[in-house]
Amino acid sequence: MSGAGRRLALGHGLAALALLAGCAQLAPAVIPASEQRSGRLALSVEDQPGQSFSAAFELRGRPQAGELTLTNPLGGTIAVLDWQPGRAILRRPGAAPQGYASIEAMLEQATGAALPLAALFDWLDGMATPVPGWQPDLSQLGEGRLRARRLQPAPQADLRIVLDH
Template identity: 70%
Template sequence: MSPRLRALLRGRQRRAATAVVVALLLAGCAAPPHRPETAPAGDVRTGRLALAVQDQPGQSFSAAFELRGRPEAGELTLLNPLGGTVAVLRWQPGEAVLSAQGREPQRFPSVDAMVEQATGSALPLGALFDWLAGIATPVPGWEADLTALHDGRLRAQRKSPPPQADLRVVLDR
């Protein structure tokens, strides 16, 4: 075998070994989402959501999600693209707790305050359960478009108070 061919094969072997190591490292980062044994009863909705806040691009985000429970007691888990948990929002009567990756859990006086802290914008979490069930619950300042819900898509826009916000949800099938 010529020295040039040997060098070419060694280069390919190194690249293949590097690719395997990178794949293993990424697989290690892709921990399955946390599913506590005390998850609230109710339907589980999964998919992706995106929130765009007008004039505040730093507060806009998108994430995979798992929504469990009901408006009174539930859990919203936000996941990164690799499936790792970024934040878990849990609530029940009298208690709302935000557990974000790498931080101590934070307690809030209400679900609304917790959601605003986690997402950077006020969102009608209680109405979101209805909207995902196909119920056009009115929320002051918000317009929900449920016409594509049969395709697993929901869009809700906050017109007031400012800043305007655009929430898009795509459900998994």
């Protein structure tokens, strides 16, 4: 085979490899039932009525890897937030998936406020993990209710979660 033929064959091989790599997807993680929660959440941001947000949700996984699906009252998907080490992807109906540098940045884009994801998992597990500026209220967690308020930085935010039983 001539030098030009080898380069052409190598180019076709690399193109095929790139195409296959582009089509490959990460296998979804198997998430135990104990790491799945669902319910309703409401987030309001003081002085920003347009930043109020409420949705039904399904939360699966842990802070390191998981998925949060947000749906409207009619059951339509608002957004699916998916994260694993090194990637965070926001999917919305009718829009191209958006990648983010962190789950926190993606949560802020999806909900309108920065939420402490790792602490949220702890709060749902009944641990009042401290987060600067946030005050979690776990006193009604036994009834499936959680409230957390962000006092700093401004604007203040109020997160309320009601879990399905």
